[in-house]
Amino acid sequence: MRAQLGDQLVVESPATGITRRDGEIVGLHHEDGTPPYDVRWSDTDEVTLVFPGPDAHIHHIEHGVGSTYEPAPSRTDRAGGRTGTESPGTAPDRPPNPGDIGRRVAAERSRRGLTREEAARRAGMAPEYLAYLEEQPADPTMASLVRLADALGTTVGSLRGGGIDLPPGQGQALLHPRLVDLGRDACRALLSTHGVGRVSVSTPHGPAVVPVNYEVVDDAIAFRTAPAGVPAAAVGSEVAFEVDHVDTPMSQGWSVLVVGPAREVTDPEEAERLAARAHTAPWPGGEREMWVLIRPTRMTGRRITPAER
Numbered sequence: 001m002r003a004q005l006g007d008q009l010v011v012e013s014p015a016t017g018i019t020r021r022d023g024e025i026v027g028l029h030h031e032d033g034t035p036p037y038d039v040r041w042s043d044t045d046e047v048t049l050v051f052p053g054p055d056a057h058i059h060h061i062e063h064g065v066g067s068t069y070e071p072a073p074s075r076t077d078r079a080g081g082r083t084g085t086e087s088p089g090t091a092p093d094r095p096p097n098p099g100d101i102g103r104r105v106a107a108e109r110s111r112r113g114l115t116r117e118e119a120a121r122r123a124g125m126a127p128e129y130l131a132y133l134e135e136q137p138a139d140p141t142m143a144s145l146v147r148l149a150d151a152l153g154t155t156v157g158s159l160r161g162g163g164i165d166l167p168p169g170q171g172q173a174l175l176h177p178r179l180v181d182l183g184r185d186a187c188r189a190l191l192s193t194h195g196v197g198r199v200s201v202s203t204p205h206g207p208a209v210v211p212v213n214y215e216v217v218d219d220a221i222a223f224r225t226a227p228a229g230v231p232a233a234a235v236g237s238e239v240a241f242e243v244d245h246v247d248t249p250m251s252q253g254w255s256v257l258v259v260g261p262a263r264e265v266t267d268p269e270e271a272e273r274l275a276a277r278a279h280t281a282p283w284p285g286g287e288r289e290m291w292v293l294i295r296p297t298r299m300t301g302r303r304i305t306p307a308e309r
Contacts, residue, residue, distance in 0.1 A: 001052060002033035005132035006140075008059040009039050009052060023050075024141050025058075027126035038126060045143045047124070099137030101145075104159050106134040108152045122151035168246035169253070174306055177251075182301035187256045190243070190301060191216050194279040197243040199223070199294075201233040208233075213282050214241075215274065221258055221294040222265075222274055224282050234262040234292055241294050256301040258294060265291035 003009070003025050011021045026047060027038025039050045050056075109119045116134075120127040124147055133140055133148075140148075145156045152159075182190070194215045201208055210230050212223040221241050225231040239262050244255035265271050271291050282288045 001035060001056075001058060003028070003035075003037060003058045004033060004060065005126075005129045006136070006138050009037060009050065009056055010059050011052075011056045014055050020055075022059075024144070026129045026144070028128060040141065040143060042141065099139075100161055101140065101159055102134045102136065102138060104161065105130075105148060105152070108154055108159070109134075112152060114152075119148075119151055123147040174251045174304070176307040178305050178307040180303045180305060182254070182256070182303055184299050187258075187299045187301040188216075188219070190245075190254060190256050191221075191258075195243060196283070197221070197223075197241055199231055199234055200240040200242070201230065202237065203230060203233050213280055214243075215278055217274065217277070217293075219296065221260075221296070223292055224275075224278070224288045225290050225292060226286065226288050227290050229288070229290075231292065232264075232290060234294070235264045237262065238297075239294060252304055252306070254301060254303040256299065258296045259298040260294050260296040262292055262294045265293055 005025060005028060007025045009023055009025055010019055012019050021041060021043065023039040023041035025037045026040050029036055029038075036049050036051045038047055040047045052058075109116070114122075116127045116130050120130040123130070123144075125144065130148075132138060133144075142156070145159055149156045149159055194213070196211055197214050198209050198211050201210070208230055212225065212231050214221050214223045216222075223231065238260065241258040241260075242255060244253060246253035265274065271289070274291050275289075
């Protein structure tokens with residue numbers, strides 16, 4: 001008997017063939033996939049060490065019944081920077097092929113600065129199983145998703161991509177909300193070093209608000225655009241730049257508004273320095289080599305939280 005992480009262990013009645021119990025294999029103890037296994041049972045959601053008997057068999061979820069187990073060598077954890085075990089079933093000469101859930105889990109873990117070992121410990125699962133989820137088109141159980149969402153400080157819906165095409169804030173308002181004005185230091189901390197914000201500009205067709213990838217450089221807001229792009233209309237005028245975050249399930253959120261003059265970066269060396277320290281390329285892609293700097297003259301922010309009672 002050989003198994004891979006994510007496979008299903010099924011225990012059947014030897015007389016009737018009816019499934020008596022089943023669970024997800026979340027931990028392996030041998031590189032060749034032989035027993036024993038750590039199994040999260042579907043009926044109790046508990047993880048136990050299992051030595052399968054003659055009434056048990058493996059249902060290979062991703063690779064089909066009869067597939068073989070090929071242990072993979074160690075590799076560098078790209079998101080966490082540590083060395084870990086590559087998910088079973090990933091061929092050494094073939095890159096991982098994560099599903100949407102795996103990509104979201106890996107991105108959220110990286111955003112929070114957690115290694116796989118740290119995230120797995122918080123979620124109560126084996127690091128190898130987390131590697132499997134991040135690198136293969138897996139279909140984890142609801143219990144595993146709940147644990148991961150809690151460990152990563154997000155929601156199951158977010159990991160599944162639910163509501164990705166809906167605007168934030170469609171949930172219910174707090175029963176007793178509290179609106180707090182934020183000081184400049186708090187606003188600066190929320191802006192962090194980079195992200196996605198919205199810049200308000202005046203165009204020949206009227207006012208427009210467009211999203212841009214931004215960097216915070218010496219307290220200035222910097223973003224890239226194309227000379228003919230709408231954000232380029234910010235140059236030479238006072239503009240508003242806004243960043244926010246809405247936690248719909250918790251009915252909480254914050255927003256930061258920056259107002260100030262915008263200028264084009266015309267010095268090639270300054271533009272090169274900005275490009276060198278940029279955290280991401282512009283999400284829309286294409287040629288966007290024109291840098292615009294907004295120097296804040298006013299920075300305000302607000303946060304909505306539950307009122308203390």
